[in-house]
Amino acid sequence: MPFAMRDAVRIYWKLDGDDGAPPLVLLNSIGTDMALWDACLPALTRRFRVLRIDTRGHGASDAPEGDYDLPMLAADMVAAMDAAGIERAAVAGVSLGGMIAMQAALDHPARVAALALICTSATMDAGAWEQRIATVRRDGTAAIAELAMGRFLSPQFAAAHPAVAASLHRAIVAMADAGYAGAGAAIRDMDVIGRLPELTRPVLVVGGERDISTPFDGHGARIAAAIPGAEVAQLDCAHLAPIEAPAALAGVLVAFLAEDDAVAEAAETLFEAGLLNRRRVLGDAWVDTSLAGRTPFNTEFQAMITRIAWNEIWGRPGLDDATRRLLVVAITASLGRWEEFGLHVRAGLSRGGFTRDMLKEVLMQTAIYAGVPAANTGFAKAGRIIAELDAAQGEK
Incomplete structure (x- = not known):
């Protein structure tokens, strides 16, 4: 021994x-x-x-x-x-x-x-x-x-x-x-x-x-x-x-x-690049609230989606932001991911990402390709968000 x-x-x-x-x-x-x-x-x-x-x-x-x-x-x-x-x-x-x-x-x-x-x-x-x-x-x-x-x-x-x-x-x-x-x-x-x-x-x-x-x-x-x-x-x-x-x-x-220091530095660069896209699409207030709500349990997940989804995908040049926003709305409605649907509907309408008519057309298209129930729920949830935005605008 x-x-x-x-x-x-x-x-x-x-x-x-x-x-x-x-x-x-x-x-x-x-x-x-x-x-x-x-x-x-x-x-x-x-x-x-x-x-x-x-x-x-x-x-x-x-x-x-x-x-x-x-x-x-x-x-x-x-x-x-x-x-x-x-x-x-x-x-x-x-x-x-x-x-x-x-x-x-x-x-x-x-x-x-x-x-x-x-x-x-x-x-x-x-x-x-x-x-x-x-x-x-x-x-x-x-x-x-x-x-x-x-x-x-x-x-x-x-x-x-x-x-x-x-x-x-x-x-x-x-x-x-x-x-x-x-x-x-x-x-x-x-x-x-x-x-x-x-x-x-x-x-x-x-x-x-x-x-x-x-x-x-x-x-x-x-x-x-x-x-x-x-x-x-x-x-x-x-x-x-x-x-x-x-x-x-x-x-x-x-x-x-x-x-590894080099790996860590690269990851931080990707995170910061993704954060710029995330702020552009969703707004500083929402992103700051999301970052403030990080916990030891979800911090790595938040970092991962910022590096990959927001940098790698939202940063690609092939589609403009409006098209990507509407694709997200259509996909989340089709999958019934209503929390994410509401986030992007609210951000898109309030930040000039797309018009109400564009949103309506996406939901009409969704009814044909993903089913009337999905589009029906999408119209209802989007309608409530529109009403809240109108009420907030009227209070100003």
Whole structure:
């Protein structure tokens, strides 16, 4: 088994993936070990050389007595990187692992290329952690196992995956009391929030929408606000995202860490070009409202349709805007896509894209080729939009 030695303490590490791939360090939460990442590993090792580390006090690493602190644990990470022959790497950490990652980037900036901070915090309740540490040192990890499990997984996931929940519970009970208490002291005493603005490398903050241990609004959001340029992603999971949402987490990590600058620049150019067409056809007010309504769930979809539909199709020279507008009206009426139909009818009439007579002729043609019911509904919906536009015009 490969170990790094630091201050006579053995730190267990394991390296997976192609030796020529960019390196990625993965750090575990308190109460787990490197197996936390098992379900993510197949997706990550296709793109990265992955170094997993059992944090001091966890897994196969030694668990010395006494309080640990984040600078100590960050130095352990660097020692494992040295042992694995990795000079500089992106670092992704869950909970305690994210705290160690932040400390490592602050204390050893030359060793950290990027950070992915997952379901973590820069400020925890020191009093609550002091009580938990005292309980573990007095009664062992079994005394806090149920508390930890209630925060690790969402009730829905635990109920659907009882074997996973049972395995996590056994691991907490079996781990060294000194290791859990020592790592708990590092959480209790962490002091990184005031230094986060110093971080200049790329940072992704990942929150779990079901996470009650470090809810995003009070924890991840505070980290993201403190780090200039930090990106944010939210997943449908509780605290242990690598277990509850491994595919989604691996996806956001790959998208964030493996993004090619030239590809990203090209995508941004296409997006901006599409946005110009979208504003020309639909108007600034509608587009601004649509962009303001983006969420972590639909942002990529909005970017895709702007790059492809609005740039590639609406930007083609073969048809003028009026013809394309009327084609959209006819197609959406034929398919019964009434929300999109209404959008383009309203935009076309209010922005001079086509006349009411042109709209009428398109719906007449639709009745023949797509059916009277479709045209009937189209006339009714278009009529209501015309009435609203007339009323708004009369109020001016």
